[in-house]
Amino acid sequence: MKCKVDSTTEIGKEPIQVTVDGTEFTLVPSEDGLLSDLTVIVRLGNTNGFISHVEPGVALTVDYDKQISDKLIDMIQYLEASLSFHYGVKKISWKERETFFIPESEEEQKKLDVMSYSLRHYYPEQQRIRLTAATFKEIIQRKSKDESLKIVMLFHREGIREFHVSRYIQAYYNFYFILEDFYAHGKTNRTQVTNNFKSNQTLRTVIQDVLDTAIKPYRNHLQNIENFCRKKT
Numbered sequence: 001m002k003c004k005v006d007s008t009t010e011i012g013k014e015p016i017q018v019t020v021d022g023t024e025f026t027l028v029p030s031e032d033g034l035l036s037d038l039t040v041i042v043r044l045g046n047t048n049g050f051i052s053h054v055e056p057g058v059a060l061t062v063d064y065d066k067q068i069s070d071k072l073i074d075m076i077q078y079l080e081a082s083l084s085f086h087y088g089v090k091k092i093s094w095k096e097r098e099t100f101f102i103p104e105s106e107e108e109q110k111k112l113d114v115m116s117y118s119l120r121h122y123y124p125e126q127q128r129i130r131l132t133a134a135t136f137k138e139i140i141q142r143k144s145k146d147e148s149l150k151i152v153m154l155f156h157r158e159g160i161r162e163f164h165v166s167r168y169i170q171a172y173y174n175f176y177f178i179l180e181d182f183y184a185h186g187k188t189n190r191t192q193v194t195n196n197f198k199s200n201q202t203l204r205t206v207i208q209d210v211l212d213t214a215i216k217p218y219r220n221h222l223q224n225i226e227n228f229c230r231k232k233t
Helices: 066-086 106-110 133-141 143-163 168-183 190-199 201-215 219-232
Strands: 002-007 016-020 023-029 035-042 051-055 059-063 089-092 098-100 116-118
Touching: 002 098, 035 066, 066 089, 133 143, 143 168, 168 190, 168 201, 190 201, 201 219
Parallel strands: none
Antiparallel strands: 002 035, 002 089, 016 023, 023 035, 051 059, 098 116
């Protein structure tokens, strides 16, 4: 696996190569000597679980050993945490990693139509929204009416911004504070907040609508929510 690294970590002008317990690690510098790429290679005793096949115009199929893949990702996540603590690593882009295969025999080569592939997670670019002089004037004139919503709108802005860069926990907090402001009636105690949420018919209607239109059609989303709720009750 190969991942891009955003860092202020100086490693010199030449790559650093380290092998630990059969796993090979390579740290690649940028032109100015900062860590810019991390490669992790593991040797496999049995390659039957790694097959890539292309059907022209139909599909790309890549079969792999999920346990080994998860183990590599776990190692990269550990390195991201450890190197960020003291050594200036800001981010290792493990979600957008490149996975590649290095065959060591002709037999292994025959199983691999695709030697590497990359994952990219992104949301469509947000559409441009036109602001006219008339609309801008109306916003100013509504200030006295909308003043109480200023903090809520800022939480919404931050939530959207965090969501579109895949920082979902931070987005969740920002969106939750909006609900708390509208429906918790100034309470922060968990029991009191829960009771106020449950007793508000507007909130219940909105939640049910989201469940029916955006969650239930995707069974895995609904299952994940139900499993999460069971763990928390």
